Amino acid sequence: MGNSTWFFAVLLLSFPVLSCSNWWFMSQLYDLDAQVMCNKAGLVKDQKRFCEKYLDIAISIGKGARLGVQECQKQLKDELWNCSTFARDVSVFGKVPRKASRETAFIYAITSSGVVHKITKACARGVLRNCACNNTQLAEGTYDSRGFEWGGCNDNIEYGLKYASEFIDSREKEQDVRAKINLHNNFVGRQAIKSHMRLVCKCHGISASCSYRTCLRTLGPFGAVGGYLHDKYYNATRVTVHQDKNQLVATDRKNREKTLEDDLWFLEESPDYCLPNNSTGSLGTTGRRCHKTVSGPGNCKILCCGRGYNTLQVQQKYECSCKFHWCCQVNCNTCSRIVDRYVCR
Numbered sequence: 001m002g003n004s005t006w007f008f009a010v011l012l013l014s015f016p017v018l019s020c021s022n023w024w025f026m027s028q029l030y031d032l033d034a035q036v037m038c039n040k041a042g043l044v045k046d047q048k049r050f051c052e053k054y055l056d057i058a059i060s061i062g063k064g065a066r067l068g069v070q071e072c073q074k075q076l077k078d079e080l081w082n083c084s085t086f087a088r089d090v091s092v093f094g095k096v097p098r099k100a101s102r103e104t105a106f107i108y109a110i111t112s113s114g115v116v117h118k119i120t121k122a123c124a125r126g127v128l129r130n131c132a133c134n135n136t137q138l139a140e141g142t143y144d145s146r147g148f149e150w151g152g153c154n155d156n157i158e159y160g161l162k163y164a165s166e167f168i169d170s171r172e173k174e175q176d177v178r179a180k181i182n183l184h185n186n187f188v189g190r191q192a193i194k195s196h197m198r199l200v201c202k203c204h205g206i207s208a209s210c211s212y213r214t215c216l217r218t219l220g221p222f223g224a225v226g227g228y229l230h231d232k233y234y235n236a237t238r239v240t241v242h243q244d245k246n247q248l249v250a251t252d253r254k255n256r257e258k259t260l261e262d263d264l265w266f267l268e269e270s271p272d273y274c275l276p277n278n279s280t281g282s283l284g285t286t287g288r289r290c291h292k293t294v295s296g297p298g299n300c301k302i303l304c305c306g307r308g309y310n311t312l313q314v315q316q317k318y319e320c321s322c323k324f325h326w327c328c329q330v331n332c333n334t335c336s337r338i339v340d341r342y343v344c345r
Contacts, residue, residue: 021090022097023047023061023171024111027069028088030062037062042090046170056129057163060122061115064164068114071226072107075233078291078298080273080305083107084283095281100178100267102236105185109229109264112168112189117222120160120193124153124218131159154217157197161190177241180248181265188264192228196220229264236264274305288344304344312341 021042029037038051038058051058069092072083081103085092097104123131168186172179198220205211237260239248250260271280290300290309300309320335 022092023168024065024069024092024107025090026058026062027065027092027111030059030066034058044171044173046173047167050167050170054129054163056122056127057119057167060118060128061164061167063122064115064118065111066114067118067222068107068111071114071222072110074223075110075226075230076103076106078296078303080285080303081270081282082288093281095279099271099280100181101270102233102264102266103270105181105236105264105266106229106233108182108185109189109192109232110226112164112186113193113225113229114222115164115168116157116160116190116193117219117225119163120155120157120219123156123159128159131156155197155219157194157217157219161194164190177248177267181239181267184248184265188232188262189229191262192225193219196225196228232262232264236266238269239265239267274307285344290342290344292340292342300342300344307345309342309344312343313338314341315339 023041023043026037026041029041034055035052038048038055041051041062043051051061069083069085073085076083081096083103084094086094091097093107097107119128122128165186169183172183196219197217199215200218201213201215203210203213238251239260240251241247242249248265271277271282273280273282274285276282276284276286285303285305286307288303290303291298292300292309297303315336316339317334317336319332322330322332324330
């Protein structure tokens with residue numbers, strides 16, 4: 001542990017856990033001592049008990065939260081709210097998650113999926129206790145109708161799903177509308193990981209003839225999960241309480257008959273993210289880089305909210321005059337050019 005990490009650890013020992021804290025703060029603490037993380041991550045009682053009981057899984061949860069935050073920022077980088085976070089802030093996302101908006105729905109889903117991904121990967125590497133190879137698909141050495149043999153060790157997705165849901169969902173104790181929405185969005189995030197499992201096969205036979213194959217199921221790339229949930233962010237469903245049935249239904253009557261289990265749910269429309277607003281946590285879009293030629297998210301007119309933009313000329317370095325040398329090396333020069341960058345006013 002480096003000097004800066006130790007300083008952060010000492011700082012946390014006197015760091016108050018605020019009422020707006022959330023387990024997402026583990027994304028900034030997982031490289032510290034696991035026990036320190038459990039004490040200072042802003043966990044509710046059941047989460048803290050889980051964290052202290054499964055310290056090895058807790059580290060994977062912290063890494064999963066970080067993976068979710070990074071993917072959130074990647075997917076929303078051109079949106080009005082770009083998943084901005086605050087270092088050493090127990091709320092991580094500031095005041096934005098206080099409102100049950102589509103942005104909050106995305107946060108819950110992407111961080112939940114990140115935790116499943118990291119726990120499952122840690123299980124596959126053999127670094128977690130009581131985590132075994134998942135061979136429930138077919139017994140090893142048997143064939144299926146597609147003509148390949150199941151072999152090796154499948155990623156144990158069920159293990160990841162079990163412990164991710166046990167930890168994350170335990171925060172939602174009250175059965176109010178907000179808790180139900182949070183639980184649902186957590187579930188959508190976890191199911192996104194499961195639905196992106198992929199089949200990986202290896203050929204066997206004389207002279208690479210592939211006379212037979214052994215196959216196993218493994219996690220897909222997390223970026224694909226992020227893109228999938230980003231689409232759901234755009235198509236999220238606003239819900240309300242049906243007074244007669246005491247259940248959540250779509251506010252849009254056209255969607256009342258639609259199956260909503262796979263949608264992200266939100267309760268409130270998004271605030272105005274164009275200008276800084278301390279009450280909503282909006283940082284505004286002034287100073288954000290935009291794109292002049294794209295038509296969708298990130299377009300200067302949209303991202304700058306009609307305020308216009310400034311054009312900056314910057315020097316960009318790139319590889320040029322590349323030559324191939326036998327065998328097997330490519331040597332390039334470094335060139336530079338002046339390019340235009342556009343920044344919101």
